[in-house]
Amino acid sequence: MGAKQRTEREVSRTIRLGRAQRGVEGLRRAALAAEQEFSAELKLVAPSMRESAFNLVHYLAVRRHDVRELQGELARLGLSSLGRMEAHVMASLQAVLQMLCTLRGESVSADVVDDPPITFETGAALLVEHTNAILGPATQRRHTRIMVTMPREAAYDPDLIRRLVEAGMGIMRINCAHDSPEIWERMVKHLREAERDLGKRCLVSFDLAGPKLRTGPIAPGPAVIKWRPTRNALGQMNERARVRLMAGTNQPDAKKDGDALGRDATYDDDGRLTEPAFVSCALAEVFSGVRIGEPILFDDGKFRVVIRDIGENRLRVEITGVAGGVAKLKSEKGINLPESNLALPALTLKDIKDLAFVTKRADAVAMSFVQHPKDIDDLLREIEKLNVSQLGVMLKIETKTAFNQLPDLLLRAMRHPPIAVMIARGDLGVEVGFERLSEVQEEILWLCEAAHVPVIWATQVLESLAKGGMPSRAEVSDAAMSSRAECVMLNKGPYIRETLRFLTSVLERIEEHHYIKTARLRKLQVARRNSLRTPDA
Numbered sequence: 001m002g003a004k005q006r007t008e009r010e011v012s013r014t015i016r017l018g019r020a021q022r023g024v025e026g027l028r029r030a031a032l033a034a035e036q037e038f039s040a041e042l043k044l045v046a047p048s049m050r051e052s053a054f055n056l057v058h059y060l061a062v063r064r065h066d067v068r069e070l071q072g073e074l075a076r077l078g079l080s081s082l083g084r085m086e087a088h089v090m091a092s093l094q095a096v097l098q099m100l101c102t103l104r105g106e107s108v109s110a111d112v113v114d115d116p117p118i119t120f121e122t123g124a125a126l127l128v129e130h131t132n133a134i135l136g137p138a139t140q141r142r143h144t145r146i147m148v149t150m151p152r153e154a155a156y157d158p159d160l161i162r163r164l165v166e167a168g169m170g171i172m173r174i175n176c177a178h179d180s181p182e183i184w185e186r187m188v189k190h191l192r193e194a195e196r197d198l199g200k201r202c203l204v205s206f207d208l209a210g211p212k213l214r215t216g217p218i219a220p221g222p223a224v225i226k227w228r229p230t231r232n233a234l235g236q237m238n239e240r241a242r243v244r245l246m247a248g249t250n251q252p253d254a255k256k257d258g259d260a261l262g263r264d265a266t267y268d269d270d271g272r273l274t275e276p277a278f279v280s281c282a283l284a285e286v287f288s289g290v291r292i293g294e295p296i297l298f299d300d301g302k303f304r305v306v307i308r309d310i311g312e313n314r315l316r317v318e319i320t321g322v323a324g325g326v327a328k329l330k331s332e333k334g335i336n337l338p339e340s341n342l343a344l345p346a347l348t349l350k351d352i353k354d355l356a357f358v359t360k361r362a363d364a365v366a367m368s369f370v371q372h373p374k375d376i377d378d379l380l381r382e383i384e385k386l387n388v389s390q391l392g393v394m395l396k397i398e399t400k401t402a403f404n405q406l407p408d409l410l411l412r413a414m415r416h417p418p419i420a421v422m423i424a425r426g427d428l429g430v431e432v433g434f435e436r437l438s439e440v441q442e443e444i445l446w447l448c449e450a451a452h453v454p455v456i457w458a459t460q461v462l463e464s465l466a467k468g469g470m471p472s473r474a475e476v477s478d479a480a481m482s483s484r485a486e487c488v489m490l491n492k493g494p495y496i497r498e499t500l501r502f503l504t505s506v507l508e509r510i511e512e513h514h515y516i517k518t519a520r521l522r523k524l525q526v527a528r529r530n531s532l533r534t535p536d537a
Contacts, residue, residue, distance in 0.1 A: 013077075014104070016073055016076065016077060017077065017100060017103055017104050018104070019073060020070065020073045020074055020077060020079075020100055021097065021100040021101070021104065023067070023070040023073070024070070024074075024093055024096050024097050024100060025097065026065075027061075027062050027065065027067065027070075027093055028090070028093045028094070028097065028112075030061040030062065030064070030065065031057075031058035031061040031062055031089060031090060031093065032058075033061065034057045034058060034060060034061035035054065035057060035058075037057075038057045038411070041053070041408075041411040041412075042054065042057065042411075044415055045411065045414040045415055046414060046415055046416065046417050048417055049130075049414040049415075049417050049452075051117045051118050051122075051126065052118075052126055052130070052414070052451050052452040052453075053411060053414050053451070054117065054118070055087070055088070055089055055090070055118045055123065055450055055451070055452065056407065056410060056411070056447070056450045056451040058089035058090055058450075059085070059086060059089045059446075059447070059450035060407055060447075060450075062082075062085070062089060062093075063446075067082065070082075071083065074096065077100075077103070079096055079099055079100070080092065080095065080096055082096065084517065084518055086446055086449040086450045087118075087123035087124055087126075087127055087449055087450065087452065088116075088118050088119060088120050088122070088123030088124075089118070089450065090116035090117075090118060091115075091116050091118060091119050091120050091123065092120075094112050094116060095120075097112050098112060123452070126452040127449065127452040127453075127454070127486075129452075130417065130418060130419075130452050130453060130454060131420075131454040131486045133392070133417065133418035134363075134364055134392035134394070134417075134418035134419065134420045134454065135170070135171060135203070135420065135454055135456075135486060135487050136170055136171065136201060136202075136203050136363075139168070139170075141508045141511075142483075142504070142507045142508050142511050143486070143511060143515070144482065144483050144485065144486060144487060144488055144507050144511070145170040145171060145486065145487040145488070146168055146169055146170055146171070146487070146488055146489075146490065146500060146503060146504065146507075147169075147170065147171040147172075147173050147205065147456060147458075147487055147488065147489040147490065148164055148169045148171070148172065148173060148489075148490045148492075148496065148500060149173045149174075149175060149489065149490065149491045149492045150172060150173065150174050150175075150187050150492065151492035151493075151496075152178070152179055152183060154187050154190065155179070155183045155184075155186035155187050155190075156186070157190075158190035158193060158194070160497075161187070161190045161191050161194050162190075162193075162194040162197065162198070163497050164496070164497060164500060165191070165194045165195065165198055165200055165202050166198060166200075167497055167500045167501050167504070168500055168501070168504045169202055169500060170202060170203065170487075171202065171203045171204070171205050171363075171364075171487065172187070172188075172191050172202055172203070172204050172205070173205050173206075173207065173489065174187060174188075174204065174205070174206050174207070175206075175207045175209075176206055176207055176208055176209045176350075176351070176354045176358070177207070177209035177210075177212065177368075181354070181357045184206070184357070184358075184361075185357075185361070188204055188361050191204065203363040203364065204361060204362050204363050204364075205362060205363065205364040205365070205366055205392075205394065206354070206358040206361075206362045206364075206365050206366070207365075207366040207368060207396070208347070208348075208351040208354060208355070208358075208365060208366065208367055208368050209348065209350055209351060209354070209368060210346055210347075210348065210351065210367070210368030210369040210396075211283060211285075211344045211345070211346065211348055211369055212334070212368065212369065213281060213283055213286065213334065213335035213336070213337070214281070214282075214331075214332050214333060214334060214335060215262065215279050215280070215281065215298065215299075215329060215330070215331055215332065215333045215335060216260065216261070216262055216279065216280030216281060216282060216331060217261050217262065217280070217331045218261060218262045218263065218279075218330065218331045219261040219262065219263040220261075224264075224328035224329060224330050225243075225262055225263070225264050225277050225279060225328065225329040226264055226326065226328050226329075242273075242276040242277075242316065242317075242318060242319075243276055243277045243278060243279065243305060243316075243317050243318075243319060244276055244277070244278035244279075244314055244315065244316055244317070245278070245279055245280075245281060245286075245296070245314065245315040245317055246260055246278050246279070246280050246281075246313065246314045246315075247260065247280065247281070247282075247284060247287065247313035247314065260280045261280070262277075262278060262279040262280055262329075262331065263277065263278065264277050265277040276316075279298075279329065281335060283344065284313065285342050285343050285344050286315075286335075286337070286340075286342065287310070287312075287313050287314065287315065288343070289337075289340055289341055289342040289343055289344075290307055290310065290315065290337060290340045290342075291307070291310075291340070292307050292308065292309065292310060293306060293307060294306070294307050294337065294339045294340050295307075295320075295337075295338065295339055296315075296317060296335065296336070296337055297335070297336040297337075297338070297430050298329055298333055298334070298335055298336075299329060299330075299333040299334060300333075300334060300426065300430055301323070301336070301429075301430040301434075302322065302323040302329075303319065303321075303322055303323075303329060304319070304320050304321040304322070305317040305318060305319050305320060306318055306320050334427065334430070336399075336427060336430045336431055338399070338400045338430070338431040338432070339400075341401075344369070344371070345375065345378060346367055346368065346369050346370045346371060346372075346375035346378070346379075347367070347375065347378045347379055347382065352382055355382055355383070355386065356386065359383065359386045359388040359391055360388075362391065363391075363392055364391065364392030364393065364394055364418075364420070365379075365383075365391060365392070365393060365394065366393075366394035366395075366396050366422060367379050367393065367394065367395055367396060368396050368398070368424075369396070369398060369399060369402075370395050370396060370397075370402055370409065371399055371401040371402050371405065372401070372405060372409075373405070373408050373409060373411075373412040376393075376395070376409065376412045376413050377412070379393065380393075380415070380416050383416070389416075392418045392419065392420065393413060393416060393418075393419050393420075394419070394420045394421070394422050394456065395409055395410075395413055395419065395420070395421050395422065396422045396424045397409075397421060397422065397423055397424060397428060397444060398424035398426070398427035398428045398431070399427065399428070399431050400428075400431040400432050403428065403431075403432065403440055403443075403444070406421075406444065406447055407447060410447065410448070410451045410453060414451070414453075419453055420453060420454045420455070420456060420486075420487070421444065421448050421453055421454070421455050421456070422455075422456040422458050422489070423441055423444050423455060423456065423457060423458055423459075423485075424458055424459055425437060425441065425457075425458060425459040425460065426459040426460065428440065445484060445485065445517070449516065454485075454486035454487060455485040455486055455487070456485060456486070456487040456488070456489055457481075457482040457484075457485035457487065457488045457489065458488075458489035459489070459491075460475075460491070461475070461478065461479060461482060461488055461489065461490055461491070461503070462475050462476075462478075462479055462490065462499050462502065462503060463475065463491060463493070465493075465495060465498065465499045465502060466490060466491060466492070466493030466494075466495050466496050466499040467493040467494065467495070468493075468495070469494075469495045469498070471502065476506065479502075479503055479506045479507075480506055480510045482503075482507070483506075483507050483510045483511055483514060484514070484516050484517055488503060488507070490503065
């Protein structure tokens with residue numbers, strides 16, 4: 001290489017170094033400025049969460065920028081590209097900044113040299129500490145805990161619970177949307193007996209039911225509503241695509257429509273529509289919080305409709321899509337309104353009543369359908385009344401609104417540690433669209449790691465195995481990906497013990513290669529020299 005070429009390369013490198021340094025300095029200034037922006041929220045977090053709250057705020061400030069070009073510059077210079085800064089934002093920025101100053105032959109300012117409150121070591125340690133506080137300690141062979149949802153049978157089969165504890169269940173999950181306090185009491189009693197017999201600790205978490213939107217009862221007969229949207233020659237939806245959503249039987253105005261039992265459409269002898277199909281919903285807030293043109297999804301998105309008209313305690317909707325072209329809607333199926341602003345408090349009267357029982361037996365309580373910081377305030381107020389300040393709180397992120405407000409929800413919940421976040425991927429996927437679910441899931445993992453808050457990976461993990469005894473290939477890949485969270489939730493099924501053992505094996509194997517999102521470069525067996533030789537022809 002000639003002298004001219006060396007000079008050009010040195011000039012180019014100097015320019016890149018300067019550009020990278022200005023970029024990192026800009027991110028650091030933005031992170032420090034965010035402390036003032038969020039000063040009111042930061043003052044109210046619990047002392048044990050204060051440093052984590054600052055780190056979350058720093059991360060939010062950095063992620064307001066598109067840093068991809070800067071990442072490329074840093075990588076070409078052989079420096080950290082800031083791709084794993086979540087748990088220690090300021091430490092990452094300052095470490096890179098120090099290297100850039102050194103490479104440019106400049107002195108480093110004193111405030112950059114000093115260790116930030118969260119270092120590379122303390123960031124990781126805080127996540128472990130907060131995880132242990134709400135999910136219990138990890139096992140020797142895997143950092144990811146396993147939570148198992150209890151079937152009703154567990155109340156009458158103590159051996160089932162014993163076998164699950166033996167197989168590695170670290171948290172028993174009881175869903176308050178089902179069964180009764182008497183059933184829940186039996187489950188907890190059997191667990192405590194299994195703990196004593198086996199010498200193992202297993203935590204208990206109760207999911208509050210929350211204001212779950214579901215279809216009401218269907219009239220006797222087939223007990224389904226058949227929907228098949230079709231179009232005429234002009235491409236217009238035909239009359240069979242019209243459906244009414246009406247107030248349920250606990251609404252006074254529903255009496256004008258009899259018992260408000262859902263029913264299929266009716267037709268005259270010539271096949272003309274005489275009465276459109278209708279389905280009921282018991283929550284009146286649905287009818288006052290929606291607008292014409294907003295979508296509604298039934299049964300995990302199998303039915304897609306759009307609101308065409310709004311009346312008193314009733315909506316007229318038009319079917320815009322049905323999975324498979326035709327499907328049947330039954331009672332007790334989920335209703336999602338992803339674009340609507342519903343005034344639904346996350347804490348219901350039933351939840352408040354259940355809390356009196358739950359808080360005496362639970363290590364943690366999960367809040368369903370949390371959407372706004374006020375929802376968390378409502379829960380914390382009830383917890384304070386019951387004098388159970390040590391109770392862990394899990395936030396179930398299952399709506400688009402909750403995802404969009406996650407930073408505010410985290411900061412509000414950090415007033416009452418220990419806390420965790422559950423990614424309820426079923427409803428969340430319906431709300432944000434399944435094509436966005438992976439992206440949204442990733443962002444939740446990033447934000448929670450920045451807050452040093454553990455994540456529970458939930459919904460349909462190895463569901464085919466739990467229910468049918470054989471996993472799909474996609475489910476095995478999903479199970480491996482779940483190691484990036486601090487806990488994985490399994491749902492109930494006849495093969496739940498086999499599923500628990502299978503998941504344990506998957507997690508133990510994959511954690512030799514990954515810790516959260518960091519690759520761990522264990523020696524690869526396939527990289528041995530002998531494996532690279534080809535046999536003689």
